[in-house]
Amino acid sequence: AQKVTQAQTEISVVEKEDVTLDCVYETRDTTYYLFWYKQPPSGELVFLIRRNSFDEQNEISGRYSWNFQKSTSSFNFTITASQVVDSAVYFCALSEWDGNQFYFGTGTSLTVIP
Amino acid sequence: EADIYQTPRYLVIGTGKKITLECSQTMGHDKMYWYQQDPGMELHLIHYSYGVNSTEKGDLSSESTVSRIRTEHFPLTLESARPSHTSQYLCASGQETQYFGPGTRLLVL
Numbered sequence: 001a002q003k004v005t006q007a008q009t010e011i012s013v014v015e016k017e018d019v020t021l022d023c024v025y026e027t028r029d030t031t032y033y034l035f036w037y038k039q040p041p042s043g044e045l046v047f048l049i050r051r052n053s054f055d056e057q058n059e060i061s062g063r064y065s066w067n068f069q070k071s072t073s074s075f076n077f078t079i080t081a082s083q084v085v086d087s088a089v090y091f092c093a094l095s096e097w098d099g100n101q102f103y104f105g106t107g108t109s110l111t112v113i114p
Numbered sequence: 115e116a117d118i119y120q121t122p123r124y125l126v127i128g129t130g131k132k133i134t135l136e137c138s139q140t141m142g143h144d145k146m147y148w149y150q151q152d153p154g155m156e157l158h159l160i161h162y163s164y165g166v167n168s169t170e171k172g173d174l175s176s177e178s179t180v181s182r183i184r185t186e187h188f189p190l191t192l193e194s195a196r197p198s199h200t201s202q203y204l205c206a207s208g209q210e211t212q213y214f215g216p217g218t219r220l221l222v223l
Binding site for chain 1: 145147153154155156157159164202204206208209210211212213214215216217219
């Protein structure tokens with residue numbers, strides 16, 4: 001069965017600290033996609049990144065970086081030098097290769113304290 | 115990316131009323147989805163469609179219905195709203211990636 005686990009329900013950090021959001025997934029498929037979404041207080045889910053199961057290279061985009069490790073079935077998200085605008089709920093998700101079914105984690109609420 | 119629109123953004127309505135939440139996308143995506151979510155909480159898939167005239171129920175039992183007569187349009191209807199329907203409804207579309215609309219926050223009194 002497909003499953004995504006985000007064990008951290010809530011995290012609080014002080015501005016400028018680094019923070020890592022954990023995501024562990026389960027799947028029997030050999031090919032799949034992994035995603036991260038951000039949901040600010042406005043409520044919209046904003047797409048951040050998609051990785052396919054063939055590509056384990058880490059990715060960096062500004063202050064954001066993602067660490068994908070198939071060996072541990074993890075797809076962790078790190079925010080460097082956090083800012084108040086990073087305060088949001090972050091969702092990790094897994095999809096089948098054809099993109100038909102998505103499996104979302106329960107989300108991690110991040111609060112960045114000024 | 116998809117341009118995906120939802121109306122209304124906010125709706126307060128009395129029990130028993132019929133409502134339709136609109137969702138449209140301009141990217142020609144075959145796949146569209148409806149999720150129900152209490153703010154910041156887990157997303158629950160309630161309906162999805164893989165193309166015109168194709169609709170399926172999701173994991174969460176819902177008293178709503180959907181239709182897909184045109185590729186770009188995927189409205190959700192509640193025949194008789196109840197306070198238990200109070201929630202946020204998110205529409206998404208996409209092929210490999212789901213892109214979300216701004217959501218509709220529904221309050222049923």
